[in-house]
Amino acid sequence: MNNKKQLLKGNYAIAQAAIEAGCQSYFGYPITPQSEIGEYLSTKMPELGRAYVAAESEVAAINMVLGAGSTGVKAMTSSSSCAVALMQEGLSFIAGDEIPCVLVSVMRGGPGLGYIYPSQGDYYQATKGGGNGDYKIVTYAPSSVQECIDLTYKCFHVSQKYRTPVCLLADGMIGQTMEPAVIGHYPYDEIDQSDWALDGAKDRKPRFIASIEREQETLRKRVVKIFEKYNKILENENIFEKYETEGAKLVITAFGSIARIAKAAVKMARKNGLKVGLFRPILVNPFPEKIVAEIAQKVDGILDIELNCGQMLQDIKASIAGAASIPVKFYGRPAGVMMTVEEIYKQIENVYKEIVEKKYGTACI
Amino acid sequence: MGRIVLNRDRCKACYLCMDTCPKKVLEPDTTVNKLGYYPVKVSNEKECIGCAMCAKVCPDIAIEKVYR
Amino acid sequence: MEQLVYNKPDSIKEDFKISFCPGCDHGIAVKLVAEVLDELNVREKTIGIASVGCSVFSYDFFNVDIVESPHGRSMAVATGVKRSKPDKVVFTYQGDGDLASIGIGETIHAMTRGEKVTAICINNTTYGMTGGQAGPTTLIGQVTTTTTKGRNPEIAGYPIKICEVLKELDGTAFVARVSVDSPAAITNAKKCIKKAFEAQLKGLGTGFVEILATCPTNWKMTPQQAHERVRGEMSEVFKPGIYKDRVSEAQ
Structure with missing residues (x-):
């Protein structure tokens, strides 16, 4: 089934690709035009013994992702425009914390509530960010259902490899388009997260994952180190x-x-x-x-x-x-x-x- | 008979322990500690009954151990 | 033969740094949480959530894995951790501003879902770290840097009674309000904190303890006067007690 061409809707393709990628925890709040992602995962994730939580808001959803990601599991949320706006604080923290996670942003049109028409009005939101401080959200933009799948895999891989939040930036047209595509299998090797992730301080010193840094020079170095990652990503992961x-x-x-x-x-x-x-x-x-x-x-x-x-x-x-x-x-x-x-x-x-x-x-x- | 192990450099001189001690074993020191406070000191150890109430109320874990 | 009757808990780091002001009850609360983690023998599988405010420095003293949360989002972060690692013991350590003002949404919903985590909330009727502004629990008439003539309910509304709200949520399994103003109160507080963790360990739901605490610096009182205030006007409004106990019921 995985290797067969199927007629797939963009949003479902993203959701199934997340499952194939080994996404262990999904948290989300419904918003059109990406609601199918959460709907699909609400059934599939529990069936697989994975976590699905209907968050009370996007603010909560992104912070659940923060918590889940801090344990080293593959974590994801999906949302759209005005609701991705609510996640900016969390994204800034996640970037500062160097926690891997995937955000699927399926853009709507217009500022404010706008409407669900296809639009690319959130390019700035994704690439320039609305959160505070020096950071970037690594962003891949698919233009077909097949790319929704391939890039979902890529997003998980890059997020895990570089310990950084990665965004799949789609829009209402791609999310709602049905076209033939192959789900395939997650093509990347698993990346061991055990040297930093939180799993209880057994036989080792306790770990602390945070963006706070009280010492000036250490704070500077931390931000510089984060930006070095972006350079590496551009060098090695550019498509x-x-x-x-x-x-x-x-x-x-x-x-x-x-x-x-x-x-x-x-x-x-x-x-x-x-x-x-x-x-x-x-x-x-x-x-x-x-x-x-x-x-x-x-x-x-x-x-x-x-x-x-x-x-x-x-x-x-x-x-x-x-x-x-x-x-x-x-x-x-x-x-x-x-x-x-x-x-x-x-x-x-x-x-x-x-x-x-x-x-x-x-x-x- | 009791005995406490006090880390004077952790004490911030709130004196909650002094007020709690039923035997008035503790009193303020006359010299400052590393933090710049006049910490408590054990002035009357032979009266200590090792009830550990001082350690219980100490917000700075300056009283690290109590023996009885 | 001399016997050790009190020892610094293992769940407090060896090289700990208590960064609170002199006489602040935070230190006592932290110690109690650590003692409970020791007694339940869960230190090595505990993940703590550090919130924003004076409680952010949890990593200076707790000898457990810690993840920092954005302001108010600790219960959402805790949800993410626990749902991803259900075999871990997860707790938040938050102030009243964090849990009951900016984070009241996350708090209520996580507890309505009955997340199997433990939340410890320090209620000191003020925003301590930012310099003593009025918070969600500031008492009527209380003078703060933003209620200079005393909190006027016409302007600033009323203090929120956290336990009374949270006990109504079906997902909470243990809800209690305690103080730490005397050795007896501290003993009781520890019992309640332990139950709040047992609520999680037994899978009954969320365990919650609100600790009435002092902020001598911003209250402009000595630690002793501050404890008087806890026993007096604070306890009159925020009545100490066990508001819900499914842990005992389940036994």
Whole structure:
């Protein structure tokens, strides 16, 4: 069954992948468009003798994750937008405590309550964080149901390997999409957590997991050490997709759900003779600045497409600053009707005309 | 007969032990400890009955052991 | 032959540091919890939750594994630990601000779920660590740095009676309010703390003990005067006693 292609909904795929990954404890509070994750796990986890707790709030849920993670087990919560907002305090503590855990964030649209439309408005929330202090939430953004599975595995692995919270950043479209995918098996080796996790001070000194640090220099060193982990993660755990970027004059940057629509538009553009490529970061935090800079040095322009008012756009601009002086255009929509392939193609065509044809004339097309 | 083991450098001079001791075995010292307090000292050990009430009320675990 | 009649509990570290102010009852409460862990022989399988406030420094003295919780979230953290490691003994050590103000939601729901953990709450009617502001348990008329003319219920409402609230929850198995202002009170407090742990060990539900405690520094009293206050006006409002005892019923 695991190796067979099945028609799966994104949210269920994430939930089943969490089980396959060996998630021992799940805590959550319902919120659309990710409620299926909690529903699925509420039945499956007890059947497997694992922990499922319907938390009284997302504030409680993330702190249950903190407690569970401190014992070294694989722990997870899932939520969305305004409720992930409630978890920011806990996430800051978890990052400071260096506790491994996975957060699945299935974005809604709009600030406040907004609505359940597909949106990527929580890119900042995930990658810039709302909690206090110097820390990052390592974030992977899937753009298909298959990636929901593969990246759930990756999230657990990276969180356990580096003892850090990791976020799977999906949106309502991916969470609700049904498409064929293979659950497979957790492809990573188990990582021993016994040298730091809490299990009772038997035949050893007691352990203390905390973010508090009263000594100035030790506090500084601790934060520096945490940031060294992010560098290692970027070096060793970076995933991205490059499509037709070789020889491209214009590169589209996009992540998550909108990237697959953008890819279809890029294909259309290539068919029509436009030298266009796509760069899709899958690890979006820490952000792959170097790769974006390298791409920027070879192209005449970048068109960033997002389902928001321009959030990853700032990371793109920061990445190419000093490396290339090319125009970075943006096309976005905060929420509501999903962009179509034709709509994106139209934008590509316009920007291509404006940047590339102006520079080389139509002859180069 | 009783005896207490007092770590004078843990004492913060709240004197709850002094007030509790039924035999008035303890009194404030005249020199300060490492923390800068005038800790209690055993001034009248032969009266100590080893009831351990001083240790019980000590919030700083400065009275570490009591013998009887 | 001389006999050892009192010894520092093993559940207090050898190189412990009690970071509380002189005469603060926190120290006595900590010691009692440690003594109970020793007596129940569970030190090596205990995981403590350190909350925010004066109780955050639990790791300075408890000789057990400890995880720090964000302010008020100790019972949620405890839930996560216990559900992941059901064979461990889990306790929180919290102040009244942590447990009954910012964390009242987590407290009530964890105890409604009947999480098999033990919660110890120090009620000293003030926010001690931040300098003596009015908290959820500040008495009517009590002067603090934020109720300079005394707590006025028209403005600041009423003190919350923690045990009276928690005893109503179906998930709690032991609920008691004690004080530690005298050797006799300390003996009683220890018995109750022990029962609060037994509630967990026997799988009956949440064990809870509220300890009426002094804050001599912020009350601007001597430790002795502070204990007088505990016996007097504090005990009048927060009546000591056992509010619920399923541990004895189960025996």
